[in-house]
Amino acid sequence: MCKERIPYNMKNNNITTIPLIVVMFLLLSASCSKEKQETVEVVFDPENTYTMRTLDVSTLVSDSGMTRYRATAKEWLMFSKAAEPYWYFPEGLYLERFDSLFNAEATVKADTAYYYQKKELWKLINNVEIQNMKGEFFETSLLYWDGKEDKIYSDKFIRIVQKDQVLTGIGFESNQNMTKYIVYESTGVFPINETPKDSIPPEE
Known part of the structure; x- marks a missing residue:
């Protein structure tokens, strides 16, 4: 029986092809093993990383089924x-309180504001201006509004414009409606037409 002969050149090609494939595989494996891998570590800091961001906020808040407040802010971060959950208003906050006819009867404005949810505590900073339901005007650089204690207070310079006079002092405490208050360390009582031009420095 005659055996089929494999041509020499074909036999030689088979012999050289197998090592070539092996070398290519080894080179490819080596190049992959040396490939530079980059990893990015993301560090989550709950104290300084917000969980929600809202822009151009304008929201109404109801009380006992009645719309009583409106909050306006350029930016709201939650x-x-x-550890102590809070809201942050870095570009200021403006609040309005409405009467039963939806007329603004009191307003609150500040350059910066924080609200600590568990404590129910507002912290208003820089150019804080409040107008109460009696039409009196309050101005200070720092104000705390404690919802649990039903009080508003500050230990900074306070200026209160009443109908016929202006009160100034260092520190004050008031009820939530700003209708009953005490001014500490009084620095003066002036007739309305002799209002001192006191500058209230920004809170750092």
Whole structure:
């Protein structure tokens, strides 16, 4: 029986092809093993990383089924994972309180504001201006509004414009409606037409 002969050149090609494939595989494996891998570590800081961000906020708040408040802010950041969860208004906050006819009867404005949810505590900073339901005007650089204690207070310079006079002092305490208050360390009582031009420095 005659055996089929494999041509020499074909036999030689088979012999050289197998090592070539092996070398290519080894080179490819080596190049892959040396490939530079980059990893990015993301560090989550709950105290300084917000969980929600809202822009151009204008929201109505109801009380006992009645719309009583409106809050307006350019930016609202929520830090709900912080040890003490809080809201932050870095570009200011403006609040209005409405009467039963939806007329603004009191307003609150500040350059910066924080709200600590568990404590129910507002912290208003820089150019804080409040007008109460009696038409009196309050101006200070720092103000705290404690919802649990039903009081508003500050230990900074306070200027209160009443109908016929202006009161100034260092520190004050008031009820939530700003209708009953005490001014500490009084620095003066002036007739309305002799209002001192006191400058209230920004809170650092």
